[in-house]
Amino acid sequence: MALNPSKEAILKKIRQGLTRRNALPPEPNFTSDIYTKSEEEDLSVVFAQQFLQHKGEFYFVENEKELCEVVAKVVSVKQLENIFVWEKALIDMLAPSSLVFDTSEKDFALAGVGITGCEALIARTGSVLISSANLSGRRLSIYPHVHIVIAKTSQLQYDIKDGLEFIRTTYGANIPSMICLETGPSRTADIEKTLVLGAHGPKELLVFLIDDSAN
Numbered sequence: 326m327a328l329n330p331s332k333e334a335i336l337k338k339i340r341q342g343l344t345r346r347n348a349l350p351p352e353p354n355f356t357s358d359i360y361t362k363s364e365e366e367d368l369s370v371v372f373a374q375q376f377l378q379h380k381g382e383f384y385f386v387e388n389e390k391e392l393c394e395v396v397a398k399v400v401s402v403k404q405l406e407n408i409f410v411w412e413k414a415l416i417d418m419l420a421p422s423s424l425v426f427d428t429s430e431k432d433f434a435l436a437g438v439g440i441t442g443c444e445a446l447i448a449r450t451g452s453v454l455i456s457s458a459n460l461s462g463r464r465l466s467i468y469p470h471v472h473i474v475i476a477k478t479s480q481l482q483y484d485i486k487d488g489l490e491f492i493r494t495t496y497g498a499n500i501p502s503m504i505c506l507e508t509g510p511s512r513t514a515d516i517e518k519t520l521v522l523g524a525h526g527p528k529e530l531l532v533f534l535i536d537d538s539a540n
Contacts, residue, residue: 368448368481368482369448369478371448372446372448372481372534373451375448375449375450375451376451376509377451378451379451379509379510380509381451381510381530382399382529382530382531383531383532383534384399384531384533384534385534385536386535386536387535388536390421392418393419393422396424396440397424399531400424403471407432407435407438408425408427408438408439409426409427409428409436409440409465410427410428411428411460411465412459414442415440415441415475418475433464433468437470437471438470438471438472439465439466439468439472439473440474440475441461441465441466441475442459442476443476444456444488444492444495444504445481445487445488445492446476447484447485447488448481448484449484450485450508451509452506452507453507453532454485454488454504454505454506454507455505455507456492456501456503456505457501458496458501466507466527471529472507472527472529472530473531474530474533476533476534476535478534478538479537485506489504492504510528510529510530
């Protein structure tokens with residue numbers, strides 16, 4: 326039985342398509358940058374610009390002595406209370422200041438301010454990269470209404486991938502079980518598209534950046 330010429334032409338194309346081997350799609354490139362890099366070379370400036378856009382408060386200090394003075398002043402002006410610090414390096418750093426803080430977990434339910442370090446600062450997004458590896462754990466950066474981060478310029482990384490590589494280099498095979506990016510105060514607009522700060526975490530995020538470039 327003869328086939329309709331048009332139908333035969335279609336079947337011929339199908340047969341040809343089944344026998345033809347298509348070229349494999351190119352391998353995805355997960356390492357190339359997809360964002361335009363800032364022309365600003367100072368990562369502290371890039372971070373500050375992005376961080377402030379996300380409603381964070383940024384303070385640049387030249388050394389630990391100035392840090393103590395500025396932190397104490399900010400806490401006094403804001404009338405912040407129930408401050409908790411658990412990391413030994415930060416406890417020693419803030420000891421000379423007039424700041425009154427709790428280093429235990431006994432009254433943690435009353436915590437109004439958590440002071441922690443961080444793994445890195447991500448300049449491109451203005452984010453703080455934190456993990457569960459330090460003594461602040463998972464709670465001190467999330468539970469209090471105010472989160473104060475103390476970081477050093479040596480912790481600045483340009484992009485998220487650089488920050489993750491920084492963690493990999495630091496911990497090797499012992500990668501922390503929790504790695505989190507904190508970009509400004511916690512926020513949501515799920516209810517009637519009304520922006521609410523502090524919905525799932527701190528209402529205020531402050532970063533104090535110590536210049537350790539001379540060290």
